[in-house]
Amino acid sequence: QQPVQSPQAVILREGEDAVINCSSSKALYSVHWYRQKHGEAPVFLMILLKGGEQKGHEKISASFNEKKQQSSLYLTASQLSYSGTYFCGTEINNGNTGKLIFGQGTTLQVKP
Amino acid sequence: KAGVTQTPRYLIKTRGQQVTLSCSPISGHRSVSWYQQTPGQGLQFLFEYFSETQRNKGNFPGRFSGRQFSNSRSEMNVSTLELGDSALYLCASSRGQVSYNSPLHFGNGTRLTVT
Numbered sequence: 001q002q003p004v005q006s007p008q009a010v011i012l013r014e015g016e017d018a019v020i021n022c023s024s025s026k027a028l029y030s031v032h033w034y035r036q037k038h039g040e041a042p043v044f045l046m047i048l049l050k051g052g053e054q055k056g057h058e059k060i061s062a063s064f065n066e067k068k069q070q071s072s073l074y075l076t077a078s079q080l081s082y083s084g085t086y087f088c089g090t091e092i093n094n095g096n097t098g099k100l101i102f103g104q105g106t107t108l109q110v111k112p
Numbered sequence: 113k114a115g116v117t118q119t120p121r122y123l124i125k126t127r128g129q130q131v132t133l134s135c136s137p138i139s140g141h142r143s144v145s146w147y148q149q150t151p152g153q154g155l156q157f158l159f160e161y162f163s164e165t166q167r168n169k170g171n172f173p174g175r176f177s178g179r180q181f182s183n184s185r186s187e188m189n190v191s192t193l194e195l196g197d198s199a200l201y202l203c204a205s206s207r208g209q210v211s212y213n214s215p216l217h218f219g220n221g222t223r224l225t226v227t
Contacts, residue, residue, distance in 0.1 A: 032210075041218035041219060042216075100157070102155040102157070105155075
C-alpha cells in the first residue's frame with residue numbers, strides 16, 4: 001500500500017533539473033508532496049487531485065496521472081535550498097479520507 | 113499563528129516501560145495524525161484522530177494507542193517499549209481530515225530512544 005518513490009537519492013549541481021516519481025498500486029484520490037530538511041519537520045509543498053492535474057510553484061511543479069497511479073515532482077534550475085528529503089503522500093480512492101500514506105522518501109542534494 | 117507543538121522533544125526510556133507523547137495542533141485544526149519515522153522506513157502512519165474519534169489506524173501493534181481531547185490536543189501512548197520503538201514520532205494537524213484541500217502541518221517531533 002506504501003507508494004514507491006524513485007530515485008532513492010539524487011545529487012545535482014546548482015541549476016540542474018530533477019524529477020522525482022511516486023507510484024502506487026492502488027487507485028489514488030490525491031497526492032501530496034512534502035520536503036523535509038535535515039533535523040526539521042516535513043513541510044507541505046503541494047496537493048494534486050485525480051484528473052491529471054498539474055500544479056506549480058515557482059520552479060517546483062508536479063503532475064498526477066490518475067490512470068497510471070503516478071505522480072512526478074519536477075524541480076527546475078535547482079537551488080541549494082532545494083536540498084532535503086522529498087516525500088509523496090497518497091490518499092487512496094476508496095472513500096476513506098483522512099489517511100495519508102507516505103513513500104520512503106527521495107533524498108536530494110544540491111551542490112554549488 | 114503558533115505551529116504544531118510536540119512535547120517532550122527527547123525521551124530516553126528502558127525496555128518494558130511505557131511512554132506518553134503529547135501534541136498540540138494549530139489552533140482551529142480538528143484532525144491530528146501520528147507518524148513514526150525511522151531511517152530507511154520513511155514516515156509510517158500510526159493513526160488519525162478527528163473530533164475525538166480515531167478515524168484511521170495503521171499497521172502497528174496494540175501497544176501503540178492514542179486519544180484526542182475536546183480541544184483537539186492529542187496524546188500517543190506506547191506500552192511495553194521495545195528497542196525497535198526507537199524513532200522520531202511526528203504529529204501533524206490539519207483543518208479537516210486530510211484531503212485535497214487540507215494538507216498536513218507537522219510538528220518537530222519527539223525523539224524516543226529505548227535502551
